[in-house]
Amino acid sequence: MNSKKVRWLAAPYGLWMAGFIVIPLLMIFFYGLTDRNGAFTLSNLFSIAAPEHMKALILSLLLSAVSTVICLIVAYPLALILRSRNIGKGGLMVFIFILPMWMNFLLRTMAWQTLLERNGVINALLAALRLPPIAIINTPAAIVLGMVYNFLPFMILPVYNALAKIGDDVINAAKDLGADERQVLIRILMPLSVPGIVSGITMVFVPALTTFVISNLLGGSKILLIGNVIEQEFTRGSNWNLGAGLSMVLMVFILLSMALLGRYDKSGEGGAF
Amino acid sequence: MSLPLIELKNIEKSYDGNLILDDLNLSVKENSFVTLLGPSGCGKTTTLRIIGGFETPDKGSVLFNGQDITSMPANRRPLNTVFQKYALFTHMSIAENIAFGLRIRKKPQSYIDDKIRYALKLVNLEGFENRSVDSLSGGQQQRIAIARAIVNEPKLLLLDEPLGALDLKLRQDMQYELIRLKNELGITFIYVTHDQEEALTMSDTIVVMNKGYIQQMGTPEQIYNEPENAFVADFIGESNIVDGIMLRDELVEIFGAKFVCVDKGFGVNKPVDVVIRPEDIDLVKPEDGTLCGVVTHLIFKGVHYEMEVTTPDGFEWLVHSTDMFPVGQKVGIHVDPFDIQIMNKPESEDEEAAGVNE
Structure with missing residues (x-):
């Protein structure tokens, strides 16, 4: 096949990219950098400094960071177990952990809502056991729980893949040279799985930072994340310019965090860099 | 020790x-x-x-x-x-x-x-x-x-x-x-x-x-x-492994021809495996050989020629020699006594694997 023909085959993707990526992005930039009358302004960007926006951004960064760390702490040992046990070559176990992803994201989060409610399933169970009820719904903790639950598979998969790639011989070689299990973990497995960890962090942190569904459902109306603020500007507030401006600021934060992570991921498996 | x-x-x-x-x-x-x-x-x-x-x-x-x-x-x-x-x-x-x-x-x-x-x-x-x-x-x-x-x-x-x-x-x-x-x-x-x-x-x-x-x-x-059994002989280098009968000490019969060897203690008229390395076979005039055959295959290998000599019983002997004999030529096969290696036949598959031959 000659190269001209090949180039034509890429045309649909070019159209797709132009129509659904480039043009929407340009529109966001346009709205973000103009006011309601279409005049150029930077006030939409600077409005991130407004106390209520700053508070939402900081809370978002904090909750997504906490969720990411919890995901990593939960996923890493699990991925290690999957790797060493070789349970059906890890396939079945990984499959089971991925399974919830096949159900609707909203549905799963709403299920947590019913579980956590003041008169929900968990409190009913606690009452049956004559234990005091927990008031977790509509707190930041509930949001973190929702984030960890929803995004955990995105951490497990890349970390497991990175660990599974490390050959048994490499681990045996380390043991042969005198390393015990702990030294094998710290000196061999962890450094060699950094690309997977970086991918996992990116894939959990970015969606957690921008989510508004989880905070809507589990955080109630009192806790606003930056995602909720942006969503409200587009839906209820009808201030597209402000929403777009805040989106651009958020985008800068995401790009910064990915650039930071990319420095630890030389193989280029995770992130955009 | x-x-x-x-x-x-x-x-x-x-x-x-x-x-x-x-x-x-x-x-x-x-x-x-x-x-x-x-x-x-x-x-x-x-x-x-x-x-x-x-x-x-x-x-x-x-x-x-x-x-x-x-x-x-x-x-x-x-x-x-x-x-x-x-x-x-x-x-x-x-x-x-x-x-x-x-x-x-x-x-x-x-x-x-x-x-x-x-x-x-x-x-x-x-x-x-x-x-x-x-x-x-x-x-x-x-x-x-x-x-x-x-x-x-x-x-x-x-x-x-x-x-x-x-x-x-x-x-x-x-x-x-x-x-x-x-x-x-x-x-x-x-x-x-x-x-x-x-x-x-x-x-x-x-x-x-x-x-x-x-x-x-x-x-x-x-x-x-001195491979101890057919597996070793076959695995290490190339070899001709043929059925033989140990007539008595230091004399083995292969395809009806009597070869003098140096092995002893196998008994009388005992079926054995005989190993002869391709480079240990001397090709001579038909009348001087212990066995007679016809060259059926010839390949130049660099250091030596590789030939196949088919004897009347149908066995193809692998021969390495620096002398070349063209395909179709009648030749005699001669082997020096110390180049003949005699091995007991394994009596079963398991025994063959176990390498029991004593």
């Missing part, structure tokens, strides 16, 4: 119900170069992994200097391994790879630096300290893997087909390199390979294995010249 450095006693190992090693006994003397040789699946690598501590035998024990190390984990065994696919740590520099074992044992930095320099010099890769693993060729990586093992001054070095992934020329160079290293360091090598030429070139002692049993153990000369 000095105590053996490593001893395997009644080792048994199976995977998923398949018996890999059955009652294996092996003893390796200090400062020897022992090669475990056999086809894939013969249990040679499993044997090595049991010595290295990466597998636990189902039965039997491993002794190191007389001390039982069967249940000692790999990281505490006083030996080191060179793996088939090098298994270098790709996230570390060459120097850090070599230093790994020394750092684990918390050696001082100056000692480590000296050792790195010494080891790189030993494997002819001076100045490679700060290179990355990925920038090295296969042969260089293998040298680093060897350097990484020997800086720990093990008494025993296990090598699992270390040259298997290298091309022919490099493999031959590395063979000499390994022999030189072995002599300079004075440590015991246990080497696993399926390459019989490699085994013959490098070892003091060859252990030929098949189906989990040791078929024969001996010097390269013994293994080549």
Whole structure:
């Protein structure tokens, strides 16, 4: 096949990219950098400094960071177990952990809502056991729980893949040279799985930072994340310019965090860099 | 007799119900170069992994200097391994790879630096300290893997087909390199390979294995010249293995012709396997030969001609000779008595595997 023909085959993707990526992005930039009358302004960007926006951004960064760390702490040992046990070559176990992803994201989060409610399933169970009820719904903790639950598979998969790639011989070689299990973990497995960890962090942190569904459902109306603020500007507030401006600021934060992570991921498996 | 450095006693190992090693006994003397040789699946690598501590035998024990190390984990065994696919740590520099074992044992930095320099010099890769693993060729990586093992001054070095992934020329160079290293360091090598030429070139002692049993153990000369059974004869080099009848001591009948040999003690009129190496067959005038045949195939191999001589009974004899006989020529086959190797016939398949022939 000659190269001209090949180039034509890429045309649909070019159209797709132009129509659904480039043009929407340009529109966001346009709205973000103009006011309601279409005049150029930077006030939409600077409005991130407004106390209520700053508070939402900081809370978002904090909750997504906490969720990411919890995901990593939960996923890493699990991925290690999957790797060493070789349970059906890890396939079945990984499959089971991925399974919830096949159900609707909203549905799963709403299920947590019913579980956590003041008169929900968990409190009913606690009452049956004559234990005091927990008031977790509509707190930041509930949001973190929702984030960890929803995004955990995105951490497990890349970390497991990175660990599974490390050959048994490499681990045996380390043991042969005198390393015990702990030294094998710290000196061999962890450094060699950094690309997977970086991918996992990116894939959990970015969606957690921008989510508004989880905070809507589990955080109630009192806790606003930056995602909720942006969503409200587009839906209820009808201030597209402000929403777009805040989106651009958020985008800068995401790009910064990915650039930071990319420095630890030389193989280029995770992130955009 | 000095105590053996490593001893395997009644080792048994199976995977998923398949018996890999059955009652294996092996003893390796200090400062020897022992090669475990056999086809894939013969249990040679499993044997090595049991010595290295990466597998636990189902039965039997491993002794190191007389001390039982069967249940000692790999990281505490006083030996080191060179793996088939090098298994270098790709996230570390060459120097850090070599230093790994020394750092684990918390050696001082100056000692480590000296050792790195010494080891790189030993494997002819001076100045490679700060290179990355990925920038090295296969042969260089293998040298680093060897350097990484020997800086720990093990008494025993296990090598699992270390040259298997290298091309022919490099493999031959590395063979000499390994022999030189072995002599300079004075440590015991246990080497696993399926390459019989490699085994013959490098070892003091060859252990030929098949189906989990040791078929024969001996010097390269013994293994080549006096194979104990048809498997060894067939696996080591090329050979003609024919049915014969031992008429009496020092006389064997092959296809109706009587050959004088040097073997004794097989009894009278006993069916035996006879091994004759292709280079040991002399082609002579038909009237001077013990057997007569016709040249049916001729290939020029460089050092010698390879010919096939078909005798009236239909057997095709493989002959290596520097003299050329054209296809179709009638020739006589002559074999000197000491070039004929007589072996008992195995009585069953199991016995064949077990190498029982006494």
